[in-house]
Amino acid sequence: MRKQVIRKCYELVNGILESKKCNIRGHIRQYSKRGIRDKVENIEVMAGENEKDFEICSSPPRPSFKITTPSEFVKEETVASGNWLSLQKLTYKDPTGKAREWEAVSRTTRGSGALDAVVVMATLKRTLKYDCIVLVKQYRPPMKTYTIEFPAGLIDSGEDPKETAVRELKEETGYHADIKHISPAVCLDPGLSSCTVALVSAEIDGDSHVNLHPQSNPDSTEFIEVLTVPLNELLDTLNVHANQGSVIDARVYTYAVAQAQALKEHKLEPWVGLNKS
Amino acid sequence: MRKQVIRKCYELVNGILESKKCNIRGHIRQYSKRGIRDKVENIEVMAGENEKDFEICSSPPRPSFKITTPSEFVKEETVASGNWLSLQKLTYKDPTGKAREWEAVSRTTRGSGALDAVVVMATLKRTLKYDCIVLVKQYRPPMKTYTIEFPAGLIDSGEDPKETAVRELKEETGYHADIKHISPAVCLDPGLSSCTVALVSAEIDGDSHVNLHPQSNPDSTEFIEVLTVPLNELLDTLNVHANQGSVIDARVYTYAVAQAQALKEHKLEPWVGLNKS
Numbered sequence A, B: 001m002r003k004q005v006i007r008k009c010y011e012l013v014n015g016i017l018e019s020k021k022c023n024i025r026g027h028i029r030q031y032s033k034r035g036i037r038d039k040v041e042n043i044e045v046m047a048g049e050n051e052k053d054f055e056i057c058s059s060p061p062r063p064s065f066k067i068t069t070p071s072e073f074v075k076e077e078t079v080a081s082g083n084w085l086s087l088q089k090l091t092y093k094d095p096t097g098k099a100r101e102w103e104a105v106s107r108t109t110r111g112s113g114a115l116d117a118v119v120v121m122a123t124l125k126r127t128l129k130y131d132c133i134v135l136v137k138q139y140r141p142p143m144k145t146y147t148i149e150f151p152a153g154l155i156d157s158g159e160d161p162k163e164t165a166v167r168e169l170k171e172e173t174g175y176h177a178d179i180k181h182i183s184p185a186v187c188l189d190p191g192l193s194s195c196t197v198a199l200v201s202a203e204i205d206g207d208s209h210v211n212l213h214p215q216s217n218p219d220s221t222e223f224i225e226v227l228t229v230p231l232n233e234l235l236d237t238l239n240v241h242a243n244q245g246s247v248i249d250a251r252v253y254t255y256a257v258a259q260a261q262a263l264k265e266h267k268l269e270p271w272v273g274l275n276k277s
Helices: A002-019 A033-039 A161-173 A231-243 A250-265 B002-019 B033-039 B161-173 B231-243 B250-265
Strands: A072-081 A085-093 A099-107 A117-125 A132-140 A145-149 A152-154 A178-182 A196-205 A225-230 A247-249 B072-081 B085-093 B099-107 B117-125 B132-140 B145-149 B152-154 B178-182 B196-205 B225-230 B247-249
Touching (some): A072 A099, A072 B072, A085 B085, A085 B099, A117 A161, A117 B250, A132 A161, A132 A231, A145 A250, A152 A161, A161 A178, A196 B250, A225 A231, A231 A247, A231 A250, A250 B196, A250 B250, B072 B099, B117 B161, B132 B231, B145 B250, B161 B178, B161 B196, B231 B247, B231 B250, B247 B250
Parallel strands (some): A117 A196, B145 B247
Antiparallel strands (some): A072 A085, A085 A099, A117 A132, A117 A152, A132 A145, B072 B085, B085 B099, B117 B132, B117 B152, B132 B225, B178 B196
């Protein structure tokens, strides 16, 4: 029975590829269950010991350009420097050897590490509740308005990213969290600044007594409102806040889109808010 | 039978809440299937017409601070200005009425709209292949190294975000895409800059003849390598690139984490790369 199913699938796959004049030889290496479910109807394919016989190479198309000669940093001049930020003119050599100029900004506050700050993507988990994502709303002078962001903060001297994440989440939101994962240094706007952050994934046990009545404790210059948004309503909620004049942080919005896409792809939830273009 | 199951669930739920001394009154409003599956064993709960009888309020805890008096922009002075960027000193009033200063950078290239650029989150879809996410690797002078980013570009004069997205994706990667969703203006680093982008979700029909042999066409100052990474390997692939010295863009990494979390939550795929902290 199983062999018959795989054979029928194989014939259909070959038919599709031939009809599309695809230049793909070989075998199914990894079954795309979604692809099969959507495009080869009435066939169920189960991974198993015989799958190697029916592989199709799933490697992506080859890039049309591959970096061989690297670009190279030459020098930087500081154009202006404030208490927190400085503006630089950079010179670098492109792969043809031509010298080119670029303008960039950097923080003057970075310590000895490669990181300026941490960003905490914290999920509030409670028994019998939808998981919530914890966000902060605050006035951001560069934007001249309020933003919705993940809790975040600059790394204090002598701190490691995990300590900063736990401290900032507690100060800004009142929650005690377990740190689950810390990313490598990632860049925020690499065409403009040298700024990097670690993205920290955290979970908050909302049933724990320490998290039942969270009290934030921001410093005296911070006025921060905490938002806990059910994950399944995140994208819609962000769109509502944007319509009301807040600016959503790109990482928060990306997180919401990626979650919505993943759930839509697996037909677990409607792709709320993503169908209008 | 159904009523018995719901009753048994209700009793168990009450028991859990009492044993945890949670201060939650009322009813189950939305079943958290995961919560029930994980924490109330041997009970299957199906949503249905009687669910209202068994609601528990799922609203998140009330914020401990709510913004009532808004902060207010006062003035900005330009400290220095280059061809592309300018550095400003801003003055604003915090909710107590106290005047405070902030430093910020902005792009001198922004047109009349609220947007500096678009970022294209494009999924390459092909029959019987895992969906791939399309990324670009390029030298970024501010980072003094190579980055892995979503294809992106500044909005040309007279363009709308959709046109920019289609044009930039074609130039940088060679792919023709269908635009599925455009975000409101989102900020990239709102404590530092006024920069905003639209996040554009796009799908590429990889079976279409126009996308079988994509040829990028970047301008003469751009040297861009295209990466197409299967979604189910995205986080691991990014970690490999980071280990090899490239810096991953925060939005790309956030996208990968959110996808991995969504799949883990629904037990569809292992939470690859996310278990080490």
